[in-house]
Amino acid sequence: MSNSLLADAGQRLEQALKYTSLSEDAIASLKYPKASLAVSIPVRMDDGSLSVFQGYRVRYDDSRGPGKGGVRYHPSVTLDEVQSLAFWMTFKCAALNLPFGGAKGGITVNPKALSRLELERLSRGYIDAIADFIGADVDILAPDVYTNSMIMGWMMDQYSIIQRRSSPGVVTGKPIAMGGSLGRESATAMGAFFAIETIVPKFDRRPQDTTVAVQGFGNAGATIAELLFHAGYNVVAVSDSQGAIYAQSGLDIPKIRQFKNNARSIKDIYCDDTVCSITNHDVLSNEELLTLDVDILIPAALENQITEANASQIKARLIFEVANGPITSTADQTLEQNGIYVFPDILINAGGVTVSYFEWVQNRNGMYWTLDEVNQRLRRKMVEETERIWAIAQSRFIPMRTAAYVHALERLGEALDAKGTRRYYNGH
Numbered sequence: 001m002s003n004s005l006l007a008d009a010g011q012r013l014e015q016a017l018k019y020t021s022l023s024e025d026a027i028a029s030l031k032y033p034k035a036s037l038a039v040s041i042p043v044r045m046d047d048g049s050l051s052v053f054q055g056y057r058v059r060y061d062d063s064r065g066p067g068k069g070g071v072r073y074h075p076s077v078t079l080d081e082v083q084s085l086a087f088w089m090t091f092k093c094a095a096l097n098l099p100f101g102g103a104k105g106g107i108t109v110n111p112k113a114l115s116r117l118e119l120e121r122l123s124r125g126y127i128d129a130i131a132d133f134i135g136a137d138v139d140i141l142a143p144d145v146y147t148n149s150m151i152m153g154w155m156m157d158q159y160s161i162i163q164r165r166s167s168p169g170v171v172t173g174k175p176i177a178m179g180g181s182l183g184r185e186s187a188t189a190m191g192a193f194f195a196i197e198t199i200v201p202k203f204d205r206r207p208q209d210t211t212v213a214v215q216g217f218g219n220a221g222a223t224i225a226e227l228l229f230h231a232g233y234n235v236v237a238v239s240d241s242q243g244a245i246y247a248q249s250g251l252d253i254p255k256i257r258q259f260k261n262n263a264r265s266i267k268d269i270y271c272d273d274t275v276c277s278i279t280n281h282d283v284l285s286n287e288e289l290l291t292l293d294v295d296i297l298i299p300a301a302l303e304n305q306i307t308e309a310n311a312s313q314i315k316a317r318l319i320f321e322v323a324n325g326p327i328t329s330t331a332d333q334t335l336e337q338n339g340i341y342v343f344p345d346i347l348i349n350a351g352g353v354t355v356s357y358f359e360w361v362q363n364r365n366g367m368y369w370t371l372d373e374v375n376q377r378l379r380r381k382m383v384e385e386t387e388r389i390w391a392i393a394q395s396r397f398i399p400m401r402t403a404a405y406v407h408a409l410e411r412l413g414e415a416l417d418a419k420g421t422r423r424y425y426n427g428h
């Protein structure tokens with residue numbers, strides 16, 4: 001593997017393999033993505049011109065079931081990034097014991113620069129381009145950065161048009177009216193919250209004595225900040241792509257969410273005290289937020305936020321990775337040396353895909369669950385797998401990330417070996 005995000009992700013696999021007895025065949029199978037599709041998506045723009053966007057869908061491994069993973073719209077999307085995200089999905093689904101493999105998709109685009117109709121044409125064009133690669137039993141899509149239920153609805157509809165039959169199981173995170181599950185919107189953060197509530201008492205901490213900083217204020221970041229706020233934690237800093245705000249006495253998260261929902265940036269809200277009465281806050285950069293002296297740091301934006309460059313300046317005691325891949329493998333080592341506990345993405349943000357699984361199950365049997373049922377099942381799953389991974393980490397004296405990979409690898413190895421060697425004979 002070259003020097004890339006995927007190569008860095010692969011370091012975690014190497015680290016964990018030392019603690020497993022996986023067969024050589026299984027190890028070899030997990031080192032590369034199973035299939036990567038790159039497509040061009042021509043889109044007629046509102047002014048009549050044609051723009052061509054690059055899109056990707058990667059299935060990393062499907063030994064435990066159909067590929068599963070979100071679709072990201074962001075200007076920095078590359079094939080390498082999508083492959084890494086599909087790698088993480090593989091281990092996340094296995095860690096949570098979901099009957100899925102790992103997949104991910106993305107389009108290199110700044111969605112904020114598109115009109116709603118352009119965005120719809122792009123989303124439908126993406127499905128036209130990848131339709132033969134996906135399916136409810138093959139590879140199932142979902143939301144990720146800068147995609148949402150509205151976009152998932154267009155994608156499901158386009159796929160159904162191509163198939164000439166209603167196909168709700170090909171996409172999760174859909175609008176409720178199109179077969180979406182209650183609780184999927186908040187699921188990533190809700191799952192993280194259940195994991196945090198399981199772990200925090202192990203460190204003899206109480207919410208009211210615990211300060212929290214959250215980087216990223218989208219679906220995952222804003223919701224976890226609000227859940228922690230309501231549970232009594234002192235959320236002192238939050239940020240979006242434009243910058244961060246900090247108040248030692250704590251921030252009123254529901255109020256900030258309200259302003260952010262009106263399409264304003266966090267930094268602006270707090271610079272304009274005529275609009276928002278909260279004062280006594282500082283405006284910080286995203287980099288400064290990461291190095292605040294807090295009890296809990298929650299990166300909930302993008303990859304590679306804590307790297308060799310800033311790892312030694314991190315002062316938080318516990319880091320919960322709500323984003324995928326926010327810490328590089330070298331930064332992990334520095335954090336560990338400094339006694340900082342990292343709770344990994346493949347566990348902490350797994351609530352999203354867990355409720356996606358629930359949505360897929362509901363679509364397949366046509367019976368729909370109440371919000372309480374969804375959240376109770378999510379809680380049970382998150383607490384159970386968090387405790388299992390914690391027990392592995394404690395008994396083998398290894399970091400939680402390595403323990404999560406060991407846990408996932410045991411399940412993946414079993415599935416790969418159960419298929420026998422016939423699968424390696426070029427299909428004969």
Ligand SMILES: NC(=O)C1=CN([C@@H]2O[C@H](COP(=O)(O)OP(=O)(O)OC[C@H]3O[C@@H](n4cnc5c(N)ncnc54)[C@H](O)[C@@H]3O)[C@@H](O)[C@H]2O)C=CC1
Nearest residue numbers: 144145146188216217218219220240241301323324349352
């Ligand atoms: N939405 C989901 O179901 C899941 C999301 N995740 C991960 O959570 C992370 C966030 O995703 P979502 O909340 O869904 O995306 P989103 O599109 O709802 O929000 C992204 C947020 O990150 C902020 N942001 C972008 N660049 C930033 C930067 N450089 N510094 C600080 N903030 C920045 C944006 O302003 C926005 O507030 C991603 O890593 C994603 O892969 C993980 C599991 C499931």
Ligand SMILES: O=C(O)CCC(=O)C(=O)O
Nearest residue numbers: 069070142144352353356
């Ligand atoms: O809900 C899903 O299927 C996947 C969500 C996702 O992309 C992720 O967990 O990173």
